[in-house]
Amino acid sequence: MKSPIPRGALALVTGASSGIGRAIAWELAARGVACLLSGRNRRALLTLSREIRDRYGVEVRVVIQDLSRPAAGEKLYRACIRAGYEVDILVNNAGIGLKAEPQHLHRLEDVRELVTLNCASVLELATLFAADMAGRRRGWILNVASTASFQAMPWAALYGASKAFVLSLSEAMHVELGGCGVSVTAVCPGITDTNFFKHGKPRVPGWLYPLISPLRVAKISLRALDRNAPVVVPAFRHWLFAQIPRLVPRSLLLRIMAAIECRRKGIRSKTG
Numbered sequence: 206m207k208s209p210i211p212r213g214a215l216a217l218v219t220g221a222s223s224g225i226g227r228a229i230a231w232e233l234a235a236r237g238v239a240c241l242l243s244g245r246n247r248r249a250l251l252t253l254s255r256e257i258r259d260r261y262g263v264e265v266r267v268v269i270q271d272l273s274r275p276a277a278g279e280k281l282y283r284a285c286i287r288a289g290y291e292v293d294i295l296v297n298n299a300g301i302g303l304k305a306e307p308q309h310l311h312r313l314e315d316v317r318e319l320v321t322l323n324c325a326s327v328l329e330l331a332t333l334f335a336a337d338m339a340g341r342r343r344g345w346i347l348n349v350a351s352t353a354s355f356q357a358m359p360w361a362a363l364y365g366a367s368k369a370f371v372l373s374l375s376e377a378m379h380v381e382l383g384g385c386g387v388s389v390t391a392v393c394p395g396i397t398d399t400n401f402f403k404h405g406k407p408r409v410p411g412w413l414y415p416l417i418s419p420l421r422v423a424k425i426s427l428r429a430l431d432r433n434a435p436v437v438v439p440a441f442r443h444w445l446f447a448q449i450p451r452l453v454p455r456s457l458l459l460r461i462m463a464a465i466e467c468r469r470k471g472i473r474s475k476t477g
């Protein structure tokens with residue numbers, strides 16, 4: 206059911222200190238939505254909260270939480286409840302990738318950190334807030350997945366798997382909560398111009414696969430949430446690429462993904 210985000214609602218945005226989360230916070234505030242900005246970087250979040258308040262006059266608060274720690278999603282939820290916040294909109298955005306390497310070369314601490322942040326915290330926050338929203342028969346959940354959700358990602362195996370988890374969870378919750386007045390949308394951005402690629406941006410020719418701005422991702426995501434779309438891929442060219450896994454057999458797709466990554470790294474593909 207279509208249910209646009211109303212003015213005066215309250216949103217919790219994770220990973221609001223930079224990139225897509227920051228842009229979503231700006232967009233929500235521009236629509237008259239009050240914001241709880243979450244992340245670890247206190248200084249960046251406090252500066253952003255001041256800037257948003259000055260510009261749009263909406264209520265903005267900062268909630269510091271490292272979501273890569275066990276049960277951190279539940280801790281953030283309990284902190285919101287203790288402070289008396291009734292969250293109408295949950296934006297599950299915080300996430301990381303690892304260096305592009307074969308899965309078996311990653312350190313287990315880094316693997317655990319990614320799984321807790323990209324999957325467990327998203328799951329805990331979505332489960333706990335969705336229960337409250339369903340009780341009130343009103344709510345909006347935006348989960349930030351990726352175009353990496355649509356196929357296996359050799360050399361980014363865990364990141365791809367974590368985003369496939371987010372997409373699958375979101376689509377199922379979209380259906381389950383459909384009759385409860387709660388909208389659930391997964392946004393699957395392609396390569397976006399943020400601080401995400403700490404280990405170097407993918408070298409994809411711009412004419413083939415242009416970068417998208419976080420602001421555009423934010424605008425398209427919120428419009429999709431307004432109309433309760435289950436999934437949205439911002440940018441037409443990124444959407445086109447996201448259709449390939451539907452058309453190509455999985456074994457061939459894997460070989461294509463491996464060949465792209467091998468070419469980038471200048472090594473021979475072992476999948477043929």
Ligand SMILES: NC(=O)c1ccc[n+]([C@@H]2O[C@H](COP(=O)([O-])OP(=O)(O)OC[C@H]3O[C@@H](n4cnc5c(N)ncnc54)[C@H](OP(=O)(O)O)[C@@H]3O)[C@@H](O)[C@H]2O)c1
Nearest residue numbers: 220222223224225244245246272273300396397399400401
């Ligand atoms: N950029 C892309 O090409 C792209 C494409 C598809 C999907 N995405 C997804 O978009 C989301 C946002 O990424 P971005 O591109 O905007 O990258 P970004 O600029 O690096 O932002 C990541 C955000 O996540 C937060 N974060 C990181 N580790 C955290 C932790 N342990 N606990 C709590 N918050 C943490 C960071 O805040 P603090 O540092 O303050 O903690 C930051 O605000 C991620 O889920 C990413 O997977 C990105």
